[in-house]
Amino acid sequence: MRTERNLTRSLDRVFARLDREPERPAHIDVPRMSRHRVVLFTATLAFYLAIIWAVVITSWLVRLDWQVMFFRPYQQWPQIHAFLDYYVVLGQRGPTAVMVAAWLGWRSWRQHTLRPLLTLATSLLLLNITVGAAKLGMGRLGPHYATVIGSNEMGLGGDIFPSGHTANAVVTWGILAYLASTPRARRWLSALSAITSLGVGLTTVYLGTHWLSDVLLGWAAGLLILLALPWFEPLIARTETALFDLRDRLRARRGRTAPVPAAPVTPSPVLLKPLPAPAERSAPAREPVSSARGPRAPIHRTPSPHTVRSERTPVTPVGSRRPPHADRLPRGTSQPARPVTGG
Numbered sequence: 001m002r003t004e005r006n007l008t009r010s011l012d013r014v015f016a017r018l019d020r021e022p023e024r025p026a027h028i029d030v031p032r033m034s035r036h037r038v039v040l041f042t043a044t045l046a047f048y049l050a051i052i053w054a055v056v057i058t059s060w061l062v063r064l065d066w067q068v069m070f071f072r073p074y075q076q077w078p079q080i081h082a083f084l085d086y087y088v089v090l091g092q093r094g095p096t097a098v099m100v101a102a103w104l105g106w107r108s109w110r111q112h113t114l115r116p117l118l119t120l121a122t123s124l125l126l127l128n129i130t131v132g133a134a135k136l137g138m139g140r141l142g143p144h145y146a147t148v149i150g151s152n153e154m155g156l157g158g159d160i161f162p163s164g165h166t167a168n169a170v171v172t173w174g175i176l177a178y179l180a181s182t183p184r185a186r187r188w189l190s191a192l193s194a195i196t197s198l199g200v201g202l203t204t205v206y207l208g209t210h211w212l213s214d215v216l217l218g219w220a221a222g223l224l225i226l227l228a229l230p231w232f233e234p235l236i237a238r239t240e241t242a243l244f245d246l247r248d249r250l251r252a253r254r255g256r257t258a259p260v261p262a263a264p265v266t267p268s269p270v271l272l273k274p275l276p277a278p279a280e281r282s283a284p285a286r287e288p289v290s291s292a293r294g295p296r297a298p299i300h301r302t303p304s305p306h307t308v309r310s311e312r313t314p315v316t317p318v319g320s321r322r323p324p325h326a327d328r329l330p331r332g333t334s335q336p337a338r339p340v341t342g343g
Contacts (some may be wrong), residue, residue, distance in 0.1 A: 029230065030115075033230040041227040046218040052138070055213050058152045065149060065211040069143045072204040084203045091165030091200035096172040097124060102273025104179070114240045116179050120206065123171050123231050125261070126225045131167050134221065135159040154235050163210045163218030166201035178226055197222065 031037075054061040066097050074081055089095055097120075104116035140161035141153040154161075177189030201215030 017076070030233050031230045032233075037227055037230065042198060044227060046221055046224050047223060049288075051217045051220065053205065055140075055152050055178065056154060058150070059287055063150065064153045065143075065213055068205060068212050069146075069208065072208070074208060075223065077206075080206075084206055088165065088200060088203045088207065090173075090196060090202070091169040093105050093164070093168045093172075096168065100172050100175065107179075112244060115236060118236045119179060119229065120175055121226055122236060123175055123229060126232075127167060127222070131162060131164055131218070131221050134162055134217075135164070140211075140214075143211060160210060160211040161217060161219050163201055163204060163214040165204050166197055166218030167212070167213050167222040167225075169197035170194075170219055171225050171250075174222065174226045176329075178229060273276050275299050 043152060051061070101117065101120060104120050107116045108114055110202055138161050139157050139159070141147070141156045141158035142160040145158065146153050147156070170193065172254045174190070177186050178192055180186040180189055198215075199221060201210070201219060204210040205215055304308035
């Protein structure tokens with residue numbers, strides 16, 4: 001009994017804490033495109049274009065890519081190969097999008113807003129458009145499919161540049177920092193997402209599926225999407241308003257088509273006349289005596305309630321049940337002497 005009471009009290013405290021969270025919390029600010037963010041966006045874009053130019057002209061960066069590829073890290077440290085095979089999943093779009101969408105969906109339900117889910121959808125859409133277009137446009141081959149040693153392998157029909165794993169890790173885990181409710185949480189989550197995404201990128205280099213320049217460009221591509229998200233906040237707000245309006249219209253239409261239930265009829269109070277006294281009830285009403293009395297109408301009395309024999313009050317008979325005899329005397333009295341008759 002004591003254990004059940006403690007468990008009930010703990011659950012009550014948890015639910016009371018959850019119920020304190022207000023609808024559409026006012027302390028969560030929407031990031032805006034400030035001057036600091038514009039400077040970061042411009043610097044990241046310049047870094048992005050510089051990497052592309054360094055690969056196109058087959059500079060020292062391409063030579064570094066080939067040196068790392070010939071180093072073959074997966075042969076130098078084979079003991080961490082099994083762990084990194086699982087760690088690289090943190091950069092795959094499907095599993096990471098499902099995990100982050102589940103968390104943001106719970107936040108949307110608790111805060112009664114669609115902004116977290118809409119922000120995630122917008123960032124993934126921008127990721128697919130920008131990174132996908134860059135991959136197909138530059139057509140670079142990966143290390144396993146390289147043809148000429150020392151070349152940049154550009155325009156050969158590949159889809160390796162920039163690294164999709166790295167860009168996806170930056171956007172998917174960075175969106176948690178972007179939607180953080182406090183500045184302290186935003187700083188910690190930003191550092192954590194940066195380390196995770198760089199780790200995913202270096203893991204692809206270790207496995208030999210990406211060049212080092214692919215990872216650097218993918219990291220810059222994901223960061224550009226996160227920095228540009230405040231420009232899409234008005235569109236996200238309008239989309240949220242439109243979705244809520246659509247929900248309200250569907251509810252109103254469903255309420256019109258559904259049959260309206262009939263209102264319950266409440267019985268009106270009936271005023272009952274007080275019953276007469278028992279003496280007045282038993283005595284029939286007498287008519288005034290008149291000289292010319294017509295035929296008397298029969299009186300219908302209210303039938304008395306029928307009672308079962310078992311419910312009737314037993315009546316104890318008084319005296320003997322035998323019929324009285326004239327020639328018998330009660331006990332204790334002497335009989336008179338009979339006359340003697342004889343011959």
